[in-house]
Amino acid sequence: MRKNICPVCGEKSLSKHFEKQILKEPFGRGKEIEIVEYRCNACGSSGDFFHENDILIEEALSILKAQSVKNILNDFSNDKKIQLSAIERVLSLPQRTLTKWKNGAVKPSAAGVALLKIIGLFPWILEVAENKFNYDIAQSIFIESAVETFMTYRIQERSTQANEASSMPSTQTDALTVVYSPPEPFIDSILSSQRVEYGIGQNNISPTA
């Protein structure tokens, strides 16, 4: 189709514009791209009428995804001190798969990228995998992770409250903390019983039981 004819209304009233757009990828960065947009002065329609942007977007996303994969895997091997070979083992991936992804030697599939994002966000899923995806154990791991997150949040809230002159709740979250604070021994007993029974703990993907 001729590029001066609007495919929406059929009038010869198109003008070509360039628009900057930022693409973002979780665990990655943002990347600015310049996309083409046609505007019709007759009907007011606008868009990529001649399918020119997809290749540009796909290329940018591919770069962002590679960066995202590298960041997640670096986080595991550098910060969390979890060996990539251990992750490959619990997820039944062929050995060195993650290293190849990290080095860019092999491009992970879309499913592979999605898997990495999930374990990047919820590392305790590796413990679930280590326990052969047993439903009951998975529930326990999930609850323990939630309780630990809750406790961390509560400790932070307490230190904030201690620094404040007034102990009265001033926001809805303060009020929630006061209302839902369970007694310490209760939380401790839950955490210790989980660890004894399943041998799990934060950042520990090798159960002892």
Add this chain to the structure above:
Amino acid sequence: MPYYDYEQFKQACESQQDNVIPWGSVKRDAKDIFKLYTEEELLNFIANGGLEELKFVNTKEWEKNPNKSNKIEVDAYEFKTLGIRGYIAFMFNKITQKWIIKSFHMSDQSNDTMKKAFKIAFKGNRED
């Protein structure tokens, strides 16, 4: 009653992708709301039956049509995909032989039950 046969539109999204044109705002919403970054991803999603629980909303004449002799109708539907209730509107120009996706965003009728429940939960028994 819809003006167009939805299956024809879906078929075009599958096998005649060059003849389906999403407006600029549609592509932005597809990216920001539905994580469909490219036109191909959007059209494949529609072609693969991604619009679940389709519910016809209405048919309206395209008001901004500069060529009034070539009347163009717009069909609008609501749909569901996972937890999102969406809205799609499309039309077909007989002269250019193009399908145009005019809207693709969250429905105004989105179920906000969970949002309300959280609001009540956080409010607790306190009187604001």
